[in-house]
Amino acid sequence: xxxxxxxxxRQGLIMVADTRTNAGIDNISTYRKLHVLADTKDSLVVxxxxxxxxxxxxxxxxxxxxxxxxxxxxxPRKIEHMPSMFQAAQLVGEAVMAAAAQxxxxxxxAGVASGISLLLGGRIGGxxxxxxxxxxxxxxxxxxxxxxxxxxxxxxxxKPILDRAMTHDSTIDEAVKxxxxxxxxxxxxxxxxxxxxxVMVFRNDPKLPIIKKRxxxxxxxxxxxxxxxxxxxxxxxxxxxxxxxLKEDGGVVELKTxx
Numbered sequence: 501x502x503x504x505x506x507x508x509x510r511q512g513l514i515m516v517a518d519t520r521t522n523a524g525i526d527n528i529s530t531y532r533k534l535h536v537l538a539d540t541k542d543s544l545v546v547x548x549x550x551x552x553x554x555x556x557x558x559x560x561x562x563x564x565x566x567x568x569x570x571x572x573x574x575x576p577r578k579i580e581h582m583p584s585m586f587q588a589a590q591l592v593g594e595a596v597m598a599a600a601a602q603x604x605x606x607x608x609x610a611g612v613a614s615g616i617s618l619l620l621g622g623r624i625g626g627x628x629x630x631x632x633x634x635x636x637x638x639x640x641x642x643x644x645x646x647x648x649x650x651x652x653x654x655x656x657x658x659k660p661i662l663d664r665a666m667t668h669d670s671t672i673d674e675a676v677k678x679x680x681x682x683x684x685x686x687x688x689x690x691x692x693x694x695x696x697x698x699v700m701v702f703r704n705d706p707k708l709p710i711i712k713k714r715x716x717x718x719x720x721x722x723x724x725x726x727x728x729x730x731x732x733x734x735x736x737x738x739x740x741x742x743x744x745x746l747k748e749d750g751g752v753v754e755l756k757t758x759x
Contacts, residue, residue, distance in 0.1 A: 501692035502533055502653040504548035505662070505679050506619040508631040508643040511672045512703040515621050515631075516679045517548040518653075518687075520694040534698040537563055538580040538588075543624040544710060545579050545588055546700060550653035551616030551636070552607070558599040559592070559616070567594060585630035586642075589620050593638035600638070617652040622702065629702055657689040658682030672701060677725070680715075684726045695722070 504517040517533035531553065537560075538545040549556045566576020582588040596616065607614040618634040631643040633650040643650055645668035651659065658681075665678045676699065686693050701711035715722050 501690065502550045503655070503658065503683065503686050503690070503693040504533060504550055504619055504652045505649060505658070505682060506548065506621050506631045506633075506643065507649040507662075507666060507670075507675045507679060508621075508629070508645075508668070509648060509672060509675055510645075510669055510704075512701065513621050513629045513631055514672065514675050514679060514702075515546060515548055515619060515700045516676075516683065517698050518683065518693050519696050519698065520692060521553055530696070532698065534700060535560055537592075537620075538578070538582075538622075538624075540580055542626050542706075543580060543622070544702070545585070545620065545622035545624065547592065547621075548619040548652065549616065550618075552612070552614045555599050555603055555607075555614055555616050556618075558603060559595045559618075562595040562598060563592065567591060567598070582624060584627060585620075585622065585624050585632070588624060589630075589632040589634060589640050589642075592618060592620055592632075592634055593640055596634060596636070597638035600636070619650055619652055623706065626706055629704060654686055654690045654693050658686040661685060672703065676701065680722065680725055681729055684722075684729060695719075697722075 502518055502520060505515070507514040515534060519530045519532060521529050521531045533550070534546060534548050536546050563579060566578040569575060569577055577591060579588050579591060582591055596618070604614045615636045617636060620632040620634055621630065623629050631650060632640045633643070633652070634640040648668045649662055649666055661678060661681050666675065683697055687695070695715065695717040697715040699711070699713040699715060
């Protein structure tokens with residue numbers, strides 16, 4: 501399992517991915533899940549991946565080599581050749597379908613889970629930043645202001661803080677902090693997700709530098725964030741009054757049976 505988050509804000513785009521792969525409790529290793537698909541003067545497109553590692557690697561390999569052109573006189577189709585992020589998402593979806601056709605029958609017969617999902621984000625040709633969630637079937641949806649984030653992988657533990665704290669108008673600084681809190685909640689409850697984390701931050705102004713950061717297990721900010729969050733949660737829990745109904749009738753609750 502893994503955990504990846506993409507957050508689309510008015511100010512820009514944030515993508516975070518863990519690096520843990522898990523093929524059983526005695527086979528845990530580190531593998532980059534945030535991949536650069538195109539990096540040119542005017543464009544940068546990245547993808548975060550979750551799911552079967554062999555299928556994911558085949559998809560990434562196909563995109564790197566380029567998918568066959570529909571015109572025999574043209575070369576392979578690559579992400580860097582796409583005129584828009586929408587068409588880049590279409591190409592990635594096509595690669596997902598091609599990989600599924602090639603690998604999934606054999607994986608199914610072997611009883612191996614073969615599903616994958618991808619977060620595709622970035623900009624092409626100076627166009628606007630975009631974020632897409634690409635499903636296992638190759639179809640996809642685009643992130644919208646009403647729901648400004650996508651998750652893939654082990655989503656359940658990190659979702660509550662995102663739901664409570666994230667809006668399209670959140671600042672980038674706040675969103676990165678909340679994303680890391682979401683990861684901290686996840687790694688506490690799911691051992692198949694773990695550090696290091698890879699972080700990329702795109703600002704709407706294409707002239708501003710793109711931030712790329714790997715957060716290692718001993719990163720001082722991450723350790724401080726985790727410790728302070730635990731303290732604040734416990735303080736908040738203690739500050740909430742106990743349920744008043746527990747003190748009614750001397751604390752004894754009478755259970756009445758039907759009939």
